[in-house]
Amino acid sequence: MYLGIQSYIANRRGRQDEKGNMLVHIVADSSSPISSQHHRHSTSEITFHNEESGDIVSWLTRSTAASGGRCIIASGYAVYNILNRHHPASIHQLSQPKWVFANQEGYPRPIFFHHRNRIMINFGRVPLIGNAIHPRPAHLPRISMKQLKALEDIERAAKKVQLEIETKPGDIHFINNLFVLHKRDSFKNGDGLLVTPQSAFNHAFFLLTPKQSVRRHTMAEAFGIAAGAVGFVSLLVQITSGINKLRAITNSAEGAPVEIQSVMRELDFLVHVMQEANDKAPSKIDPVVQHCQTNCDQVVKDLEDLNRILEAGSKGSARGKVSRIVAFRHWKEKVENLERDIQGAKLNLIMKSCNVLKYGGTFRFALSQLGIRWAAIIQLYIVTTSGIYLFRPIINFERVVPYTSPGFVILWKLRNLIISFEDGREQLVHLHRTDRTLPDHVDPSGKSYIENLLMAPARSPVEREYRYKLLELFMGEFEIARGTENSTFLSQCAHWIGEAPHLELLEILLGLGFNAAEVNIHDWPEHCSQDWSAPDIAEDPFFIEYLQLLWFAEMSPLHEAILFDSVELVRKCVSRCEKDERNALGQTPLHLAISKPDYLRILINAKYDLDARDNYGITPLMYAAATNQEEAVMMLIEADSDLNATDFNWNRNFIYYAGLRQHWNLILKILNTIENHLNTDAAEEWARFATFLFLVIFQDRLEDSGVSLNQLLAKCGTVNFLYDARNDKRNRCLLHDIRSPAELEALLANGFTLVNHVDSAGQSPVMAAADRCDSVLVDRLLAYGTDINRKDHCQRTSLWYVLQRREASFICYSTFRAMKTLRILLENDVDVLTRDACALAYTCPSMVTGMA
Numbered sequence: 001m002y003l004g005i006q007s008y009i010a011n012r013r014g015r016q017d018e019k020g021n022m023l024v025h026i027v028a029d030s031s032s033p034i035s036s037q038h039h040r041h042s043t044s045e046i047t048f049h050n051e052e053s054g055d056i057v058s059w060l061t062r063s064t065a066a067s068g069g070r071c072i073i074a075s076g077y078a079v080y081n082i083l084n085r086h087h088p089a090s091i092h093q094l095s096q097p098k099w100v101f102a103n104q105e106g107y108p109r110p111i112f113f114h115h116r117n118r119i120m121i122n123f124g125r126v127p128l129i130g131n132a133i134h135p136r137p138a139h140l141p142r143i144s145m146k147q148l149k150a151l152e153d154i155e156r157a158a159k160k161v162q163l164e165i166e167t168k169p170g171d172i173h174f175i176n177n178l179f180v181l182h183k184r185d186s187f188k189n190g191d192g193l194l195v196t197p198q199s200a201f202n203h204a205f206f207l208l209t210p211k212q213s214v215r216r217h218t219m220a221e222a223f224g225i226a227a228g229a230v231g232f233v234s235l236l237v238q239i240t241s242g243i244n245k246l247r248a249i250t251n252s253a254e255g256a257p258v259e260i261q262s263v264m265r266e267l268d269f270l271v272h273v274m275q276e277a278n279d280k281a282p283s284k285i286d287p288v289v290q291h292c293q294t295n296c297d298q299v300v301k302d303l304e305d306l307n308r309i310l311e312a313g314s315k316g317s318a319r320g321k322v323s324r325i326v327a328f329r330h331w332k333e334k335v336e337n338l339e340r341d342i343q344g345a346k347l348n349l350i351m352k353s354c355n356v357l358k359y360g361g362t363f364r365f366a367l368s369q370l371g372i373r374w375a376a377i378i379q380l381y382i383v384t385t386s387g388i389y390l391f392r393p394i395i396n397f398e399r400v401v402p403y404t405s406p407g408f409v410i411l412w413k414l415r416n417l418i419i420s421f422e423d424g425r426e427q428l429v430h431l432h433r434t435d436r437t438l439p440d441h442v443d444p445s446g447k448s449y450i451e452n453l454l455m456a457p458a459r460s461p462v463e464r465e466y467r468y469k470l471l472e473l474f475m476g477e478f479e480i481a482r483g484t485e486n487s488t489f490l491s492q493c494a495h496w497i498g499e500a501p502h503l504e505l506l507e508i509l510l511g512l513g514f515n516a517a518e519v520n521i522h523d524w525p526e527h528c529s530q531d532w533s534a535p536d537i538a539e540d541p542f543f544i545e546y547l548q549l550l551w552f553a554e555m556s557p558l559h560e561a562i563l564f565d566s567v568e569l570v571r572k573c574v575s576r577c578e579k580d581e582r583n584a585l586g587q588t589p590l591h592l593a594i595s596k597p598d599y600l601r602i603l604i605n606a607k608y609d610l611d612a613r614d615n616y617g618i619t620p621l622m623y624a625a626a627t628n629q630e631e632a633v634m635m636l637i638e639a640d641s642d643l644n645a646t647d648f649n650w651n652r653n654f655i656y657y658a659g660l661r662q663h664w665n666l667i668l669k670i671l672n673t674i675e676n677h678l679n680t681d682a683a684e685e686w687a688r689f690a691t692f693l694f695l696v697i698f699q700d701r702l703e704d705s706g707v708s709l710n711q712l713l714a715k716c717g718t719v720n721f722l723y724d725a726r727n728d729k730r731n732r733c734l735l736h737d738i739r740s741p742a743e744l745e746a747l748l749a750n751g752f753t754l755v756n757h758v759d760s761a762g763q764s765p766v767m768a769a770a771d772r773c774d775s776v777l778v779d780r781l782l783a784y785g786t787d788i789n790r791k792d793h794c795q796r797t798s799l800w801y802v803l804q805r806r807e808a809s810f811i812c813y814s815t816f817r818a819m820k821t822l823r824i825l826l827e828n829d830v831d832v833l834t835r836d837a838c839a840l841a842y843t844c845p846s847m848v849t850g851m852a
Contacts, residue, residue, distance in 0.1 A: 002060050002172065009174055014054035044644045048074060048158040048181040049124040052101075057177045061167040071165045074158035076121040076179035080112070082157040085297060090150035099147070100140055101127040111150075120178045125151060129648055145522065145615045148648060149586065152613055156580070158183075186644065239274070239296070242303035243267050249307070263335055266342045270299065296345050302338040309334060360392075366400055366444040375400045375446065401441045406431055408443055411452060414466060421466045425473060432478055439480040448483030450474055454492060457499035459533075464500065468508055475512040484509075487520040494546065495525045498532025503539055506549055519552050521584045527616050528626050528657065530650065536662045536698075542614075542623055543585065544592055553584040562592045562599050570599050574606050586615030594624040594632040601635065610641040617648030618657075626657040628666055637673050643686075655686060659693035664707035671715050684717035691716055692723050696737045709738075710746040719750045722757075733757045735765035741780050748784075755786055762792035770798040773805050773817040775824050782828050789830065795837040799830050 006013075051057055059071070083091050094111040101109070101124075113120040128143055128151070130136030143151075158181050165173065175182060246264060274296060360381035367374055379394040401407065407428065414424040432438050442448050447455070453471065458464040474480045483489060493509065496502035528541040540546060547553055548563045558577045561569035580588045590608050593599040604610070611619050621641045624632035633654075637643070646653050652660070658667050667690050675683035691712045713719050724730040725737070733754045738744055758764050766786040769777040778798070782788055789797055802825060806818040826832070 005172060006058060009058070010056055014051075045186040045642065046184045047125055047155055048072075048183045050122045050177050050181060052122070052124060052127070054177050056174055057180075057182065058172070058174050061169055061171040061173075063169055064167060070185040071167055071173070072162050072183050072185060073165065073175055074162045074181045076181055077119060078161040079154060079157040079181065080119050080121075082160060083153055087150075087153045087157075089146070090153040093146050093150040094154070099123070099128065099143070102130065102134070102136055102140060118179075121181070122178070123151075123154075131646075131651055145586075148615060148617070149582075152586075154181075156609070239267065239271060239300055239303065242300065242307055243271070245307050246303070260335060263339055263342070266339060267299075267303070270296075270342055270345060299338070299341050299345050302334070302341050306334045306338055364446060366446075373400050373402075374398065375442070375444070398442060398446075399437055399440050400444055403443055405441070405443075407438060407441055407449060408452065411449060411470075414470065415463075417462075421469060424466075425469070428470075428473065429477075439478060440482055442482065448480070450480060451483040451486075451489070451492070454496075454505070457496040459500055464504075471508060471512060475509075475514070484514055488523055490516045490519050490550075490552075491521075491523040491525070494543065497525055497541070497543075498529060498535055498538040501539065503545055503549070506546060510549065516550055516552055519584070521553070524585065526649065527585075527614065527618055528660070530652075530660060535660055541626055541661075542587070542591070542618070544587075544595070547583075547585075547592070553587075555583045556581040556589070558589045559583055559587075559592055562589055562596065565596070567598065570602060574602060579606070580609045580612050582612075582614075586613065588612040588614075588620075590620045591618075591623055594620055594627065594629050597631045597635065600632055604635065604639050610636060610639055611645055613645075613648075617646070619645050619647075619654070621645070621654045622647065622652070622657045625654040625663065625666065625670075626661050628658075628661065628663045630666055630669060633666065633670060634673055637670070638677055643674070655690055656693065659690065659698045662698065662705055664694065664705040668707060668711060668715075680717075683715065687712060687715035687717070688721050691719075691734070695734060695743075696723070696725055699739065708746070709743050710749070713746055713750040716750070719747055719752045720754050728761065730760035732759040733765070735781075736763070736768045738765075738777070739774070741776055744777065744780055755781070755784055756790070758790075758792070762794070764790050764792075764798075766790075767792060767796075767798050767801055770821060770825070771801040771805065773802065773814075773821045775817065775821040778821055779824050782824070788825065788828055789834065791834070791836075795835070797831065797834055799825055799832065799834070800836060 080091070083094075091112065097108050097110050099109060099111055111121060111123040113122070126134050128136075128147075136142070162183075164185075167173075243264060246260070246267075360379065363378045363380070365376045365378065367376065374397050377396040377398065379396075381392040381394075383390040383392055410419075410424050410427050410431070413419045414421065443452065450471070453467055453474070458467050475484075493505055494502055496505055527543065528538075529535065532538055535541070544563075547555070547559075551560070551563070555563075556573075556577055558570065558573035558581065561573045580590075582588055588609065590600070590603050590610070590612055591614060593603055610621070613619055619641070621633065621636045621643070622645075623629075624636060644653065655667060655670070658664075658670070671683050671687050671690065674686055691709070694707075694712055695709060719734060722731050722733055725732055729736075734747055735744070735752065735754060735757070736759060738747065756764055763771075764786065766778060766781045766788065767790070769781060791797055799822075802818055802821050806815065806822065
C-alpha cells in the first residue's frame, strides 16, 4: 500500500546509499557503539537537514517510541527570511559555491540555490563536519568559522519556525526536499535512554523524484513565496502604502509638525532610490542587496509603528484635530528614529549603485639577500568604473635587518640561555644607544623584536622570567611598539594558552601600555583543545578572563554587563537586548555567565538558548563542566540542557570536557543529578562512559583526582560492557586497560566476569598486561584462571608479547620488567614451543594488509 500511494506522488525513487538501498528503516540499534551512533539508529536528536538526493522525502511510521522521537519540519523560505533580516552575512556564506561535502567529494557547491526566482536549499551537517563514525576525510578542507556560524544560524532560525509532527503508527508523510528542512527529536523507550530494535519507534524512509516535466517547477510553486519576497518589490509596496497612510493622517490634522513633513519628503526620495536599485538588482543572490533590504525593512517597521501610534491617537480623540497635533508632539522620538533609519537606507542604496570595483593585493619583498636592508611593501590595485580602468600602485619601504644582525643574535642567545640576562641586557642597551633605528628593526620575514620574543610559548619559569624582563626593556625603556599594532599580535599571544600562562602575559603587556586596536579572530586558538600540552591545568580555557581584561571581540551590552558584574545592568540588558547575541568568538551571554549563578539563573528564566554553540560548537554546559562550575552544571541539567550535544571539531560531550580537565568529583555529582533528574538507566549509561574516560582516555597516573575506579564502577549497573579504544583496538573490556591489582579487585568485586574476553585483534586481558610487562597484574590474572596459552588472531600468545618488548628494549618497558614478567609466565607453565602464524609459513591479517 505504501508503495502504491507513492506512485501517485512520483514515478522514480532515489538511492539512499552507495549500495543502492531505496528503503531504509529508522530504528534504534544499540548492538554496538558504532551502530548506536549512526543517524539512522541513534536515539539522539538529529539537527535540521535535507536528504542529499531526491525531491520528495517520504516516511511511514510503523511504531512509536515511549516518548520523544517527534518528526519536526521547518520551511526553508521562513528560515531564509529570518536570515535575510538578521544574518545577511550568513546568507552570503550559504550562497557561495565553497561548500565541499564529503559525500560529493571534490565538488564545491552552495547550500542556497536561486532557481527560477525561487530559493532552494540542500545540506547536511555530517558531510560537512563529520562525526565519530563518519569522520571528515583529512584531505578535504575544514569549513571556516564563518561557515560554522552560518550553519548554526540555520539551526536557530529553523527552531523558531519549526512545526512538530506527532506521528502515529500507519501515518504516511510526504515533504518537499528542495526547501523543507526536517529533523528528528531524541527519543526514549520506557523509562530509559537505551532502546532496543524490537521496541523502539520504527520508520520506513523513502526518497522520491517526481516526473521530469513537473519536477522542480511545480514543487517550488507548491508552497511558493514569490521572488518579490527576496527583492525590493514587496518593500516598495509597503513603504508606499505607509506613506499614503501617513499623508492621510497629517492632512486631517491642523498644523502637522514640520518633522512629519520632512519625513514624508525623505520617504518619497527613498522610494525613488529603491526603484532605481530594484531595476539594477542582479538576478542572483547578492549579499549587498540583501543588506540594503534589511535597512529598508527596518524603515517599514518604523513607519508602521509610527502610523499605528498616530492612528490610535486620532481614533481616541474627542476634540478633533488639536488632540492629533498633541499626539504628534508626544511621538517625536519615533519620528527621529524613522528619519535616522531612512538616512541609513538611502546611504546604503546609493553606495550600492556605485559601480567602482577594486582588484589587487599586497606583496612584500625583502631585499636583504641583495645587500639592501629594506623591504618593499607593494600594493597593486586596478580600479574600474564605467569602462575605465585605473592602475593604482602604492609602494612603501620598511627597514630590514638580517637574521644575523646584532639585535636578533643577542635575542637568540638569550632564548637558548647561551648568555646571561644581565649580559644580554647590557648589550641591547648599548645597541639602542648607538643605533637609533633599533625600534623599527624587522627581520627579513617582517617580524619585530617583540614578535620574535613572543613567537613561541615560554614553557619553563626561567624562560618566562627573562622574556618578561625583555618585554619591559623593549616596550618600557626603549618604547618599542613595532609589531604590537598588527591585528595578529593578540592572537599570537593568545596561542600561549595550554603551553604557558597566557593570562599572565596579557597582564604584563597591558601594564606596559599595550592597546589592541585590531584583533584577527580568524587566527584565534581553539578553545579547550586536547592538542595542548597541559589541557587539564590550562587557565581560562575559553578566554572569558581574557575578555574581561581586554574587552574585545565585538561584545553586546549584555556580554559586557555580565563581565562587569552588575546585576542591575544584566537585568536591564536582558529586557532590552536581542536574545542569544554572539561575540566574535561565538559566545552568547549564557557562555559567559557559567561562573556567575545569579546571572545564569536570570538568563535561564528569560528563555535564553541553553544549547547555544560558540564558534567551535561548545555549549554552556560544556563550558561549566570544563571549568568545574558545579552549580552551573546542575542548573543547566535541571533546565533540560542537551546532555548529548557534541562540539564541532572533536565530537566531545560535556562529560568528556569534565574528564579532560580531571574534574572527577564533579562527574560523580553529575551522575547523581542525572539519576534524580532523568532515570537510573540514563545515569548508568553515562557512568559507563565516564568509567571508560577514567580508565582508558584520561588515566589518573598520579592518583590525585580524589576519585577511585570503584566509585565509578558502583554506578555503572553492569561492569561487563564493551567499548572501542581505537580503530585497531575495538570490542575491548575494562580488564584490557586496568593498571593495578587494586583496579582488578574493584572490577571483580563489582561482578566482572569477562576474564577471558578477547578484543577485535584476538588479544585477551593477560596479553595486554604482558604487552605492558606488568608482571604483578599478569600474576594476578593467571591466579584467576586466565588461559596462559590463548592465541590472538596471529596465533601469538602472551609469551610472544613479552619477548617482543624484551627485544625492543623500549625505555618504558625495561629489561628488568620484561624479564620479571617472563619469569612469571615460565613459572606458570607457558608453552615455549608454540608457534605463531608467521612461523608456520602463514601470514597474519596485518601482514596481508601491509603487503597489499
